[in-house]
Amino acid sequence: MYIHAVSHYLPTQVVGNEHFTQLNGLSSDWIIERTGIVERRKAAPGENTNTMTLDVIRLLEPKADLSTVDLIVGATYTPYDTIVSLAHEAQHSLGIADIPVVSISTACSSLLNAIEVVEGYFALNKATRALVIVSEHNTAYNNDQDKISGHLWGDGAAALLITKERQSEGDFAIKALLTGGAAHTSKATTAVMMKPMEGGVTMPHGRDVFINACQYMPKASLQVLERCGLTLADVDYILPHQANLRISRNVMHTLDLPEEKLISNIQYLGNTGCAGCAIALSEQWDMFEKGQRIVVTVFGGGYSYGAMLIEV
Amino acid sequence: MYIHAVSHYLPTQVVGNEHFTQLNGLSSDWIIERTGIVERRKAAPGENTNTMTLDVIRLLEPKADLSTVDLIVGATYTPYDTIVSLAHEAQHSLGIADIPVVSISTACSSLLNAIEVVEGYFALNKATRALVIVSEHNTAYNNDQDKISGHLWGDGAAALLITKERQSEGDFAIKALLTGGAAHTSKATTAVMMKPMEGGVTMPHGRDVFINACQYMPKASLQVLERCGLTLADVDYILPHQANLRISRNVMHTLDLPEEKLISNIQYLGNTGCAGCAIALSEQWDMFEKGQRIVVTVFGGGYSYGAMLIEV
Structure with a gap:
């Protein structure tokens, strides 16, 4: 299988370490020394894992034909909606009827879990062109005050078109x-x-x-x-x-x-x-x-x- | 593929329609006429999708050898923990190292999404004995007062051992x-x-x-x-x-x-x-x-x- 194209989306708001210094006294130097993190992105009000899904699809469309996608696998552990999953949102946006739609929630390993699920559908001949979307809205579930992990998390999303057969030299x-x-x-x-x-x-x-x-x-x-x-x-x-x-x-x-x-x-x-x-x-x-x-x-x-x- | 054994768990608390009549005035007759529902189960404090996972595993163990499970696929849209998913909880409980563990969150269709994921792993020869667990704690996310859907939901879980090859005549x-x-x-x-x-x-x-x-x-x-x-x-x-x-x-x-x-x-x-x-x-x-x-x-x-x- 092949990765034909990839896109990503990052919210515009940048949160520097000084935000946490003000909240809970952790210095930027301490955060950098312990984690390497200097800054992270934070989704705006109204943004969430489903809206970021629409963003990465919009950014992937110029790079790949998404009209013939025959499988959608989404992944997140920070869901906006656990019933209308981001995979459902993606199908709704693309308007493709009757294809399998699966959402994965296996924490931080989900990108590879999702691609392995795709590999299974390819092996079954139940799909040949899969859209994989990974989207996290950590700040929705985070407590910024928490000195242990509040400073670790950022928001963002990505989409990959994965195909069973090679589509182009650049795959x-x-x-x-x-x-x-x-x-x-x-x-x-x-x-x-x-x-x-x-x-x-x-x-x-x-x-x-x-x-x-x-x-x-x-x-x-x-x-x-x-x-x-x-x-x-x-x-x-x-x-x-x-x-x-x-x-x-x-x-x-x-x-x-x-x-x-x-x-x-x-x-x-x-x-x-x-x-x-x-x-x-x-x-x-x-x-x-x-x-x-x-x-x-x-x-x-x-x-x-x-x-x-x-x-x- | 074959279903070798199945178990289910239901919380003990029974909630009759009169609970909703008291809360929001919906009569039992009206609920039954519109939905068929007479009563439903409600998880006790301390119960959740992960504890019910442990319950269905306990109930499945007398019916099937779970020590050789080589894939776990969990499913829920009412997660107790989106990072420590119920599939992780199942692996922890069984103590089986290094097997693929996937959690699905595709709303009410997830049982069949989960089994289709298993079918893919079987096709890839990456697994032969899969534990599928479906667990819902609807009452954790429900508003009982809601006249539109508050009376619809119940809690419960089930586990299936699905094997690539037939294990017994009863499969x-x-x-x-x-x-x-x-x-x-x-x-x-x-x-x-x-x-x-x-x-x-x-x-x-x-x-x-x-x-x-x-x-x-x-x-x-x-x-x-x-x-x-x-x-x-x-x-x-x-x-x-x-x-x-x-x-x-x-x-x-x-x-x-x-x-x-x-x-x-x-x-x-x-x-x-x-x-x-x-x-x-x-x-x-x-x-x-x-x-x-x-x-x-x-x-x-x-x-x-x-x-x-x-x-x-």
Whole structure:
């Protein structure tokens, strides 16, 4: 399968670290040292995961024919509407009748869960052109005052047109993809949570998330390379889940790869949940050169993880 | 693929129609005439979609070996936790490492979306034994005072072990499954909504939901039969999404089938969302006879729909 085109949308409001300094006394230097985050985007009143879905579709339309999409898979853990999901909103906007529409909610790993669902539909011959949309409105569920995790989150969305067959020379090939879950570990279900009816996001065990993210993303990256008969020497870029710059650097250190091979947008976007890697892919799309290989690897709350090897 | 075993869990508290009569003046006769609902279950304080997940796993364990599950797909539109999804909770409870874990949130059609996702993993040879869990805590997001939809909702959950190959003579075969979406229609994104940050469920256009449900469930049922070279004469039972008894009867009327062939639990459970059909399948499991065929058909908010043919 192939990524034919990608788009992303970012809300215009920029929230700098000084916002949190004023609220709860965390200094910008402390936030940068601990997370790498300098600023993040915040959705405007009236914006949400469904409106950002419409934005990324509008931005994808000039790059790809969306009229023949035959599967829509959406993903978010910060839903505006859990009944009219963002995948439904996308179908409504495109006006395409009778195609399968699925929404995923597997926290920060959802981009790869969504693409694996697409892979399944392709294998079943139930679809050939899938629109994948990842959209997060973290600030809707966030408590800015929270000194532990209030400063981490940002909003944003991305859309990918994924096709079973190559559509053009510029397509990126998905050579392999795997997902897994580490929810069997002791703190997986209590480390980071987002309970809509109980005040939103909390992160009582950030250190456990950190440790497991640093362990599972390198492991999954090596596994996906192994499935393709490749090694780290064949990889040009690592694009890890954008949760914390220290985690990303730790992943590179574990893989013994230089930081020049790290793709990161958390510095100016914060943790944009399952949208982060897709936004980065869209931001960097024109920078990649033919033949380059990118490993996208994710790890999130609930401790599901995954890795995908892309060849430009 | 095959359904090897099913379990269901219902909270103990029964809420009769008189609860709503006291709150907002709707008479029990009026509720029964309009919806068929006499009573519904309500989760106790401390119960939620994740605790009900643990309950259905506990109830499934005596019926099936869950230690070799290699895929978990959860579904809900009434999440307790959008990060630690009920699929993560299930993996944590079972203690199985490294398997794919996916949560679906495609409103009332999610049972069939979830099973179609399983079908994809089976086609990819990425799984052979899938645990599907559907769990709804509607009363957490419901406004009991709401005269339009406050009286419709109930809580409950079900679990299914679905295997690629037949495990035993008693397995039910899934002969065909399809899903689709009708979100292209004008009111699909505004008819029934559940916005966690804006007060929960609302149903401004119940009549439009009714009309489309009555149209799409018969259509999908006929399509799934056609794919198997069968007709309605080959069907023993229709199990429609449990949204409203009038919709279910309308579906039977459209298909020109007698009401004896209708499976329904809405009278005593209310609308239990994506769990309704799976609960009914579990309730009736021992009643089915070898060779019988059941069409499960769903339609929900956001207007996604589907149908599945089961052969006992």
